[in-house]
Amino acid sequence: MRVAVDAMGGDKAPYEIIKGSVLAAREMQDDGVILVGDANVIQRELDHYKVVPGNITIHHASQVVKMNDPATCSIREKINSSVTRSAELVAKGEAVAIVSAGHTGATVAASTMYLRTLKGIRRPGIIATFPTRNGTCLIIDVGANIACKSIHLLQYGIMATVFSRHMFGIGNPKVGLLNIGEEDVKGNDLAKEAFILLSGSNLNFIGNVEGREIFDDKADVVICEGFIGNILLKFAEGLSMGLLSTIKAEAKKSFWAKLGLLLCRSAFEPLKAKVDFAEYGGVPLLGVNGICIICHGRSDSKAIQNAIKVALTLAKNNINEHIISEVEKTSVLSANVA
């Protein structure tokens, strides 16, 4: 199996992207990486390595999607971009997955356009792993779908259930709907409609989940629309990193506090690992006919290396086949909903 890596996408491209790809390729047995982007630039980077793994190849793409380009440029003005060409490789069956740290919207657009959605799935959704008190919580969607309908939220619940089962080994994950109150009648129209759909589904739906309950492991999966999920994901990153750095800055003001912080450094390690996005590598876009991993714009080689691993694991676990079969079970329900 080969993973198409968008070598030109991300704040630290191409250097860190290529480094991460080389690190991942070295660990592989029968798999490989296709670096997609300007062939000259990529070759120049690879020339710095004494030994380039034989399972790394280059696929030329002349254009690059920039962060201030519109999301649709990957499927309109820049169809020769590294991200579009990566998606195309997956569509043609030359790769099983695309990994990109570039423009999220452009990656979603190219993947949706070239890979198409899975049979029965209306809209793809990005699933992210949030740290919680005793483990993690999956949140879907964190930014693929801005105009969300209740049927999309139901399907996010189905996809996340499959993901949780096959990637985390949770047999019957608890699914919650992000809302502003615990009671059934709470929320805006979208939340109320989704509540009804989810209640009638065969998911392990536990009802509404409030913002403060995410960290408390109330649910294994939390469903929300992409606009909210994206804000929440970035807010969590800013807040947790901010809190930790504030504690550090405060401790520096006194000798004893500084010493104390040094001594209790071990208490911060599990937390740091949890809130460090590089550990997770990237967030999968579920619902497209192929594997797509969206990486943080600030991804370094470690994040890319992990993202490539996640991509291969998803492909080898046949995650999409499992999603299709689970969606088919609820197709009667889905068919009746606008």
Add this chain to the structure above:
Amino acid sequence: MRVAVDAMGGDKAPYEIIKGSVLAAREMQDDGVILVGDANVIQRELDHYKVVPGNITIHHASQVVKMNDPATCSIREKINSSVTRSAELVAKGEAVAIVSAGHTGATVAASTMYLRTLKGIRRPGIIATFPTRNGTCLIIDVGANIACKSIHLLQYGIMATVFSRHMFGIGNPKVGLLNIGEEDVKGNDLAKEAFILLSGSNLNFIGNVEGREIFDDKADVVICEGFIGNILLKFAEGLSMGLLSTIKAEAKKSFWAKLGLLLCRSAFEPLKAKVDFAEYGGVPLLGVNGICIICHGRSDSKAIQNAIKVALTLAKNNINEHIISEVEKTSVLSANVA
């Protein structure tokens, strides 16, 4: 000036609510507190105090809104409830403010119905103070308005600007729109419409603010719809409290880490104060013709005491007169928007 306190609202009512009211009343010169609720229950609580301040009076209300009641019950089935009677006292001019730790929706409904909105204001909004790296950020709306339009978001910007100016002394507060990207074209329809309105206003609008930028003091005021603001407020509470308690639990696992945490305890103090809602007392509902402070359901006496102080400060600063005059300046704009 007198503050009507809903003595029956909140998880710790009536004991902590009445204790907080007594503490606040003791510090007052010419002001006073009206405890609204079951007169017998309140009197029995007051009998435990050796000296009850003379500026505390009781106003009987026979009903109580429960947490699982619908929000509208305060203006329909339970118009004799403590929260409804409190709002009525403000409407009649017998009190300047209502303070309640009860059902938020019911408090918003009763205040909006009995006090009415300020001249020119379409929808009231709840404004909350979020801790940031170097200070605080005001977020509006955190849950009053579930069906939000762009004109409401513009007016939230105006009200928050006035609030920031008169309560925090920030002359020309930076106003940001919570969105999923920095670029003008990002977001859902509501965000895009609001962006245009805010850009054309006389506010110090700095554009879109992403979730991760809230903690980094990019804006003094962040505007969002109530559904998102409410989720964010509760998420921030859960995450920050959760992170701190996780560090504590981890540190307990080793003697040296435990000692270290003890030594650097001072580094946590400013943070703890920041994330402790009791310090702020409560969040004001802006846009109604009167002062309304909504307290956390878990409010203790300290939170209630602070909320009463905040209520009096807002009243004495004539916050509503300032809002009306600022809204009038933009009335031409508002009149042209559906």
